[in-house]
Amino acid sequence: MMDEPWWEGRVASDVHCTLREKELKLPIFRAHSPLLKSRRFFVDILTLLSSHCQLCPAARHLAVYLLDHFMDRYNVSTSKQLYTVAVSCLLLASKFEDREDHVPKLEQINSTRILSSQNFTLTKKELLGTELLLLEAFSWNLCLPTPAHFLDYYLLASVSQKDHHCHTWPTTCPRKTKECLKEYAHYFLEVTLQDHVFYKFQPSVVAAACVGASRICLQLSPYWTRDLQRISSYSLEHLSTCIEILLVPLFR
Structure with a gap:
């Protein structure tokens, strides 16, 4: 295991691309x-x-x-x-x-x-x-991407200086907002373990949906930013079904 988390390294984008390629081959x-x-x-x-x-x-x-x-x-x-x-x-x-x-x-x-x-x-x-x-x-291959492998990379772009709260006021402290969002995202990440329904989605979709669901819970606007779309290659439409499943337990 590397001392430096891969998502903080110089080749983070390349590692992400490799993980995305590998997830396409998952059974x-x-x-x-x-x-x-x-x-x-x-x-x-x-x-x-x-x-x-x-x-x-x-x-x-x-x-x-x-x-x-x-x-x-x-x-x-x-x-x-x-x-x-x-x-x-x-x-x-x-x-x-x-x-x-x-x-x-x-x-x-x-x-x-x-x-x-x-x-x-x-x-x-x-x-x-x-x-x-x-x-x-598993043919001696344990390099099997899960949502946990993608989440921290997407969290890098999870909060922006341009974010607004409740569609009106700018967020007053992006650092604290990011810390809170990270807690939400890891909560949702653990939720995904509880139901095998999440295997219907690619792991990167699930990870991105965890970030999207967290932004919705924090009432950050827009729910999905250009930076998040750029880093993940997913639009909000791509993630909407998975996000809805994640949010169901919170709104029962």
């Missing part, structure tokens, strides 16, 4: 798993574990992606197997996306209340075997 999620009804529960477990281990959002989102697509392709028939695959996905994703000193040890994972309360323990042999199975299932 279609078919929602065929017989254990799909348990998905929300295991996503919550992965979220809690990643938070406990202070993993980066990219690792968390990659872990959920691996779990979803593995379940979609292979017959994971028991709860024990699903626990094993879920934890293995998280550890594998953390090794790929996070700093080496942030990668949790198996003992650390096993000792959490989250797993001990479920009376689940993963052995090293089970972990190694499942990690190998996962790597083979």
